[in-house]
Amino acid sequence: MASRFVDRAVIHLTAGDGGNGCASVHREKFKPLGGPDGGNGGNGGDVTLVVDPSVHTLLDFHFRPHARAGNGKMGMGSNRNGAAGQPLEMRVPAGTVVFTEDGELVADLVNPGTRFVAAQGGRGGLGNAALASRARKAPGFALLGEPGESRNLVLELRSVADVGLLGFPSAGKSSLISVLSAAKPKIADYPFTTLVPNLGVITAGSTVYTMADVPGLIPGASEGRGLGLDFLRHIERCAVLVHVVDCATLEPGRDPVSDVDALEAELARYTPGLGGKLDERPRVVVLNKIDVPEAAELAEFVRADFEERGLRVFEVSTASRKGLRELSFALAEVVTAYREAQPVLEPEKIVLRPLAVDDTGFTVSPDPEEEGAFVVRGARPERWIRQTNFANDEAVGYLADRLNRLGVEDALAKRGAKPGSPVTIGDIQFEWEPSTPGAAVHLSGRGTDVRLERNDRVGAAERKEARRIRRDGPDEPEDGPDDEPAGLTDDLGEVWTGEDPADPEQDR
Structure with a gap:
């Protein structure tokens, strides 16, 4: 297989x-x-x-x-x-x-x-x-x-290659990489023989570099035609782009100059995903198949056109291996110059960015789906919601203390929240009830919180007092002068004690 x-x-x-x-x-x-x-x-x-x-x-x-x-x-x-x-x-x-x-x-x-x-x-x-x-x-x-x-x-x-081979189908890219390196791609005489990128390692003197054979490109490749759109990403990291031109093609309407122009137009339309610019990469033109007499004549004829554009041109034959040594050393020279021009990669520095003094770490905003409701967003409140077991009253009270210390309750009050207003944090929505700071909270039994208790049972002290009243009757109040009960309040809001404040004898 x-x-x-x-x-x-x-x-x-x-x-x-x-x-x-x-x-x-x-x-x-x-x-x-x-x-x-x-x-x-x-x-x-x-x-x-x-x-x-x-x-x-x-x-x-x-x-x-x-x-x-x-x-x-x-x-x-x-x-x-x-x-x-x-x-x-x-x-x-x-x-x-x-x-x-x-x-x-x-x-x-x-x-x-x-x-x-x-x-x-x-x-x-x-x-x-x-x-x-x-x-x-x-x-x-x-x-x-x-x-x-x-x-x-x-x-x-995206292949990490120094040299990327570009060209129309059957231009001889696979043959070129097979004779320059130990790579053994599939080679045949029909278009789109190469369905996957091939990678080869080439040694030229003391320089070792890699070469990628990109599947054949055609006009419209940047828009999805042919195989080019799937494999154009493999040329993004290349130090030099090599146009491999078939000088022995018999297709009407094609010539080396128009082939290069068509591929350059596709490269200009393609937007690299890594943010690089392909038009800044050096280019080399390889006129292939010069072992055919007609191809050699055509290569000699178009050579001047490419040189006028500032492109280096090499005439090669993968069949007779003519010009391959000069090409490999020239590519090694370009790759070395590209590597030396790249900035030196320094070890990544750890940068500590403390939070701003006024950064609370959360936001409070009105709920767009419910009138009078609010939504609290923030990494810490949402994480605390996920950590809380809402089946345990004491855990819910602990969550209320944490939110209060963070300032969520103050922020809700400033935004106009009223007791009973729906508040959503993460996946939980609850009715907001202002709580007391954690230090002043009196906790009852384990797993409970008095702020969440809704108990209408009569306490033991109240039951004891009720039994005493049923047994002895209510206490008789002690009457003062004029039968006024002691401790009553007069019309002026003063407490009546049974003494006349105007009587000077009472100071004795």
Whole structure:
């Protein structure tokens, strides 16, 4: 079975979910309540793309486009943290470019060993041991693990070659690369023999460079005609572009000059995805098949036209190998000059960009779909929503404290939110009720929060007082002078104590 060359693939990646934290209380003999000891959940595994020189195509991703990393394990009691999820490394060939589905460039992977985290694993949730504080000594809840990141990415392979061969079908590009290097492409006498790019390594003196054979281009290739649109991307990284011209063609209306002009027009219409400019790359013209007498005459005739344009021209024959040595050394000279002109790549510097003083990290805006509602957006509030177990009242109260400390409640009040206004954060919508700062919150039993309790039951003290009243009757108030009850308020708002403030004898 013949091998397949795949230079474009759409992959669906899912990183591992973080493990949930554990809510546990330490227990041993004579210490029934030894304090919280729930461990943290493990982080989910990342999905990472790694450049591997031994990989040459994207064939594996074509047949297996879905990939998922391992999930983190849940935390356990006795302060035991959960294990981290198994990361997933996916090997890609050098020259792989990563795009989003919308065409946005994400990463350009060229150097061997380069690593790119394509999907970030979710964070593990904190256990109740890590959530303990002076105000909350024994939390009855733990944080949930975050879900792993899911992304759909487009991988495109763009050959890392120094020399790119361009030409019409059957111009002799495959024959040229086969005699200059050890590459063995398929060669035949019909158009579009080459269906995939071929890559060869050439040694000229002390210079070693690579040459890519791009499948035949035709007019309209930049608009999707023929095979050119799929493989034009392989010339984006080339240091020099070589026009291989068939001087022995018998097709009417074709000549070497018009062939080069037609291909240059297609290159001008093609927009490189990496932002480079193909018109700035040096050009070389190779007049091929001069072993045919008519072709040799035509090559000699058109040579002056190309030289007037400032192009270097070489007359070669892949059959007799005439002019190949001069061509290989000339290309090595151009490639060396191009490499020396490139800026020196310096190690990437780590730049720390602290947040601005007035950057709150979230925004509050009116909900366009519901009148009187609001939407809170921000990495931290949305992450806290994902970490909260809404079946636990104390966890919900802890979330309210965090949002209040972040300033979400103040921002909602400034935007005109009223108690009971619908507020959406992430995937959760709730009715906003202003809360009290966490330091002033009095917590009741484990796993509960008094701010969320709606209990109409009569307390024990109230039941005891009711029994006393039924048994002894209500207390008789003590009457003062003129039978006025002590402690009543007069019309002026002053408290009546049974004494006349105008009587001087009462000071004694």
